[in-house]
Amino acid sequence: MSRLRLTAILLMLLLISPAQAQDRPVLSAFTLGIGSSHIADTYLTPLKYEGWSVAAGYERMQAFKPSADSWITRLYITGELNRSINPAGNARMWGFELSASWGFIRRYSLPYGIKLGIGPALSARGGCLYNSRNSNNPASAKAAITADATAFAAWNTHIGSLPITFRYQPTIPVIGAFFSPCYDELYFEIYMGNRRGLVHPAWWGNRFELNQLVTLDLHLGSSSLRLGYDSSWMSSRVSNLTTRIITHRFVIGWTSEWLSSEHKKATTNRANINSALY
């Protein structure tokens, strides 16, 4: 009963938030990244491979309607492709991954255009490493579902007369579950029905991942040029197999904030706009 009452009070507090009258533009960013990859997977090879990495990303941020001054939502979808070679230069490893993360971030607006945020996120990712020289163990599938902690620090300022937004956003999976084949287990055995020991609880002791995104948005009229850097550092050890995938990429992209046409007509005052980041 007390839990029900608490939930009702929380809902009321959210609903009576004065921000509900504000417009909440959607910040959309489309980015491309290019950089380096550093990959090791002992299911495939004991050697460390190095090469290039490319990625495409989509980010969507918006103030959360019931409590627009305090909370924002963030959707971040990326797809990446890596190609790396062994130290001798005679074997190639391809890697691809698709990931999606939805975050619910408590935002704090500070003086001098500074915004800080911290909150939870749910992420799902899946992909594969493929080593072209291997016969019965050519690929190592990757999949994980994690509950993450994410945060950002953003600074809205100017370079001369050009408004800019600088942001640093790290994301760390905290707990979850991930897939790994067993040590020396053939995918044929999995195909024939042996699914034991393939899904593992994820925690920092067996799977550590840190994703960092640094962006500089140069506001050029109604849209912005995004320049940045994103890095991903994933290290896991389970079933006596170690995987390490590290990528560093420079990012370029385009961002814009948009409102539904209904809101555009109603909006007359910039002060009524509650931007998630800017």
Place this chain on the structure above:
Amino acid sequence: MKRLIHILYISVIMPLLMSSCHDIPTMPDNSRGNFEALWTIINEHYCFLREKGIDWDSIHTVYSHRIAEDMTRQELFNVLASMLEELKDGHTNLSSPWETSYYRQWWSDYPQNYDSRIIEQYYFNFNYRQLGSIRYGVVADNIGYIGYPTFASSIGDGNLDAILSYLATCNGLIIDIRDNGGGDLTGVERLVGRFTTEQILAGYMVHKTGPGRDDFSSPFPYYFKPAPQGRMMWTKPVALLTNRSTFSAANNFVAVMQYLPQVIIVGARTGGGSGMPFSSELPCGWGVRFSACSLLDAKGNTTEWGIDPTEGCQMDLDPEAALHGHDTILDFAIQQLSE
């Protein structure tokens, strides 16, 4: 300032700490480093060290003395290939840009017991049907014959339907898998599915679960299903012809078929090769292949050393008869199926 320190700690120090727990040892790309890398790969991954009674530690001692920093790559290759030969495993190779090492004694120490020309010329007068690498036709006493030289090239269900339809009126069927060096296990499953009308226990798989020499999974039973309804099936008597070069997936085909009631195995002991090979590599870039996952038959027996023919059906090809165009193993199988 405190917050900044926390951010720095999270973003820089923690990844280093966490990933250092997941260390990946690396060996230098020199003679000693490549030797140690190969020895370690086999030590941690090879699945038959215990079963074959191999003292891998003493092999390290013996071959370590043969490693010198000033040796050429060819000399290093020779030493490493010799070390791998100690495993007596046809699935184990070392691949450099100029040479791939093979252990050949599993077949070279035995009579070949097969000459495809004899069959093509004296049993078919070169009038056999060919579908990819498969040869088929009808031999004496209305016995069907399928020469199945590999499981490496995939054959479709429609192909099998065509072959079995052509031979449907035969009284028995010979599947000649002499010199069949293996290929894909999915091809084995597809072919076995034509000879059973119910799901059968095909065998067990055991894989290594860690670097320790006794780190193995519990045997996992795997099953083969009959071909889907509407496909051509064969339930009449079958004779499999085998020799020492019947290896790997072909050996697995025999391991499964031997327990079907209408099947006899005729010829010589198969070559074995029941370890499913994994691939790895050395710091210098040479590839390594080795057995990592053991396939047991439906009774839980290893078939790494080969499978004996059915009792009373073990025989070698008579070389003198072969000179006169007789494959005595094939003749024996025809006789068995005609009775």
